[in-house]
Amino acid sequence: MSGEKFQVITANRTDDGYVVYLAADRSWTTSFQDALVFDSGATDSGESLDGLLAWAGLQQRDVCDPYFFAVERGDDGALGTLSARERIRAAGPEATLRVWGYA
Amino acid sequence: MEIIRKATPTDTVPRWEVVQEDCVHAEDSQALASSGQVTVTLERWRAEADALKARGQVGLRVLGEVDPGDYADVLPHVDLVCIQFPKFADGRGYSAARLLRERYGFTGTLRALGDVLRDQLNYMARCGFDSFVMAPGKDPRASLSAFEDFSESYQPAADEVLPLWRRASLPGFSLSDFSKVDGNREGAA
Amino acid sequence: MYQYNEFDQKIVRQRAAQFGDQVRRRLSGEVTENEFKPLRLQNGLYMQLHAYMLRVAIPYGLLSSAQLRKLAHIARTYDRDYAHFTTRQNIQYNWPKLQDVPKILEELAEVEMHAIQTSGNCIRNITSDPFAGVARDEIEDPRPYCELLRQWSTFHPEFAYLPRKFKFAVTGAEEDRAAIQVHDIGIRLVRGEDGTVGLAFYVGGGLGRTPFVAPCIQPFVPKAHLLTYSEAILRVYNRLGRRDNMYKARIKILVKSMGAEAFAHAVEEEWQYIKDGPLQLREQDIARVKSYFQEPEYPVFQGTAPTVESLMLSKEKPSDPAFSAWVDNNVVGHRKPGYVAVSLSMKRETLPPGDVTDNHLDALADLADRYSMGEAVVTHRQNVVFPNVQVALLPPLWEELTQLGFATPNLQRLTDVIACPGLDFCNLANARSIPVAMRITERFQDLEKLYELGQVTLNISGCINACGHHHVGNLGVLGIDKLGVEHYQLMLGGSSANDASIGKILGKAFTEHEIADAVEKALLCYIGLRTSPQESFLATYRRVGAQPFKDAVYGDH
Ligand code: SF4
Numbered sequence: 001m002s003g004e005k006f007q008v009i010t011a012n013r014t015d016d017g018y019v020v021y022l023a024a025d026r027s028w029t030t031s032f033q034d035a036l037v038f039d040s041g042a043t044d045s046g047e048s049l050d051g052l053l054a055w056a057g058l059q060q061r062d063v064c065d066p067y068f069f070a071v072e073r074g075d076d077g078a079l080g081t082l083s084a085r086e087r088i089r090a091a092g093p094e095a096t097l098r099v100w101g102y103a
Numbered sequence: 104m105e106i107i108r109k110a111t112p113t114d115t116v117p118r119w120e121v122v123q124e125d126c127v128h129a130e131d132s133q134a135l136a137s138s139g140q141v142t143v144t145l146e147r148w149r150a151e152a153d154a155l156k157a158r159g160q161v162g163l164r165v166l167g168e169v170d171p172g173d174y175a176d177v178l179p180h181v182d183l184v185c186i187q188f189p190k191f192a193d194g195r196g197y198s199a200a201r202l203l204r205e206r207y208g209f210t211g212t213l214r215a216l217g218d219v220l221r222d223q224l225n226y227m228a229r230c231g232f233d234s235f236v237m238a239p240g241k242d243p244r245a246s247l248s249a250f251e252d253f254s255e256s257y258q259p260a261a262d263e264v265l266p267l268w269r270r271a272s273l274p275g276f277s278l279s280d281f282s283k284v285d286g287n288r289e290g291a292a
Numbered sequence: 293m294y295q296y297n298e299f300d301q302k303i304v305r306q307r308a309a310q311f312g313d314q315v316r317r318r319l320s321g322e323v324t325e326n327e328f329k330p331l332r333l334q335n336g337l338y339m340q341l342h343a344y345m346l347r348v349a350i351p352y353g354l355l356s357s358a359q360l361r362k363l364a365h366i367a368r369t370y371d372r373d374y375a376h377f378t379t380r381q382n383i384q385y386n387w388p389k390l391q392d393v394p395k396i397l398e399e400l401a402e403v404e405m406h407a408i409q410t411s412g413n414c415i416r417n418i419t420s421d422p423f424a425g426v427a428r429d430e431i432e433d434p435r436p437y438c439e440l441l442r443q444w445s446t447f448h449p450e451f452a453y454l455p456r457k458f459k460f461a462v463t464g465a466e467e468d469r470a471a472i473q474v475h476d477i478g479i480r481l482v483r484g485e486d487g488t489v490g491l492a493f494y495v496g497g498g499l500g501r502t503p504f505v506a507p508c509i510q511p512f513v514p515k516a517h518l519l520t521y522s523e524a525i526l527r528v529y530n531r532l533g534r535r536d537n538m539y540k541a542r543i544k545i546l547v548k549s550m551g552a553e554a555f556a557h558a559v560e561e562e563w564q565y566i567k568d569g570p571l572q573l574r575e576q577d578i579a580r581v582k583s584y585f586q587e588p589e590y591p592v593f594q595g596t597a598p599t600v601e602s603l604m605l606s607k608e609k610p611s612d613p614a615f616s617a618w619v620d621n622n623v624v625g626h627r628k629p630g631y632v633a634v635s636l637s638m639k640r641e642t643l644p645p646g647d648v649t650d651n652h653l654d655a656l657a658d659l660a661d662r663y664s665m666g667e668a669v670v671t672h673r674q675n676v677v678f679p680n681v682q683v684a685l686l687p688p689l690w691e692e693l694t695q696l697g698f699a700t701p702n703l704q705r706l707t708d709v710i711a712c713p714g715l716d717f718c719n720l721a722n723a724r725s726i727p728v729a730m731r732i733t734e735r736f737q738d739l740e741k742l743y744e745l746g747q748v749t750l751n752i753s754g755c756i757n758a759c760g761h762h763h764v765g766n767l768g769v770l771g772i773d774k775l776g777v778e779h780y781q782l783m784l785g786g787s788s789a790n791d792a793s794i795g796k797i798l799g800k801a802f803t804e805h806e807i808a809d810a811v812e813k814a815l816l817c818y819i820g821l822r823t824s825p826q827e828s829f830l831a832t833y834r835r836v837g838a839q840p841f842k843d844a845v846y847g848d849h
Binding site: 015061 | 372723724
């Protein structure tokens, strides 16, 4: 399983700044596991990462500064992050959430 | 080209207006038409000063980073200086404008060019700019309200002689104590 | 404290309205994020990892109880019931919705607060000594000068787009508790040869990628020239500071590359032009601002005023030894007899350093009213000071603080950790700071163990930007990124006090799981090396150098 093989597109939502991921139906979801996965730059249905990233860049009203990052995919299909940054973006500020709730 | 400029007389509201004005920002190699407003770079001015003085309707065009002291000698011969902002975040043009107004006593038109955006207009005006060409694609009319965002300011600048704490209905000060030119350099330009 | 006049009031209200319009244009899709970014940043609104973050200015850290209540209300109404005190005496909300921010600014304006210039390449909130106005070692109260600087720098039209952000700190005391030598401009009130009080200017200090301790470029500037001299420095910086590389854009790089003397000369030259202009302060300009910071009316005591010593000998003193530890550690003398200044520790094992809930903020307001003449001060170590407490009221105050969890007697001790938000929140971070701070403090909950270490500071930053001041902690921890994995460098020997110094990296970086051990080893090494319990960690390190610490920390790897 190559670390750089799979990608997802992410951004922060304009209304509240929350972390969102591009889903298959071109909506934005807060659930990392529901992100649309690109395999070496293309989706199963043949849409390209570059193309959808360009499209995402136009959704200015809805999201800010979209970009893509590399993910890994377990045998069960579950997505995993490869960097501390994306892991924490997906999980939230764990220590603080534990103390102040809203986990 | 549309520019924003201070409305005359200055006591009308709105104080700023959008007008049509033609002005050729001539490249150094470009021949000048025999009439009409043009601007030239400092290098060209240095090379062709006599011809340019004879022609008239010539303004100076400089980057904000250039020290106004480098062209103070040109100021008596021009009534338009354009300061270029390569990026809105390059704040050197603000200091240059204040120096032109407050230190070198320049009273001609001071115009901002380049990456000029709505939310910088107020600061620019306070530093002494009285004319603006908005960045490409920006609507000058929609930008006019920027000048009305604030009615008060704390510090003295090119547009205001006294700091707020000396204006705020306190006894014991007189407007005539201060000129708009730096203390020691009055009239030196 | 300073009270807004109608003009101050108008300015903050117009600002809130202006931002309301900008937000409306953003939410309607009229402006793009790229265009909106510089606008929201000028109002302290960042996009962090998980949400927007709003940074509210607390000028020189001073808060009234009414302001504390408003901050609590905002946390409760628009955020997730908590907020975070920063290392620059500000407060941050981590979860505001964009459409709510204009409303928050309006609410803040009601209590004379705002978020103006809490980010962006402009002059930021002015910081000062947390004991300003009550410190015994103070030549003069620095806050009127902070306030004058605040007014002068607010929406300064010439300095809104500096090469980089710009931070002032001012102190009036002999002991530097405001870290003035690691600021862009540090101002110290000093007494001149003839006894008059003036200002010493330190310029070009700072942390970040290239940390410097600021040189003094002018040992005595008359008070009347606070603003003219500052304007001259800013103008030189605005014109000559580098703009081609954001890592070389701070004024420290300019001062370093020109040389302090040449820089001072350039400032002097600029100053000659403007020093006699209208920014020069007249006696009455200073007097008017000073009148807002006049001493409160301290009640007169019958006979001699009670002292901490007399309290400790009296039967009023609670028998719990924790009270004595708290008095020894968190209570300092006051220039008025019968009074003390009390530091509340916002650092607990279970809490992220500097975090407070809405209920905490309300409780602080209530306590400030009953024990501290309605005022509290946020410190750059992310704690809170009650500046005006009667000695006789220490026992009940201690009891109430103990219940709230703010009476931990750990000020300037290892567990009084400074930590920036780090990778839990911050977009620029390489590694998390908060869990590391919590893990290290967990190990030193035993007070005896803690006190054995004497006074020692531990500062943690999640990246080289150094918001956690790691270079000037006696121990500093810096988060770095190694191929997507968080790592931590340990540095030793920093200080932000009068003998300011920059810490040195000890050796290779540690993982999240190793760093607490490394810190503990360095501390044990110190205990073995010190000549007596009176020799502090810093003094020991300065005496013996890094090698023994290296051996102790890396030896058995
Ligand atoms: S030091 Fe770095 S990680 Fe910490 S708050 Fe500052 S920028 Fe963010």
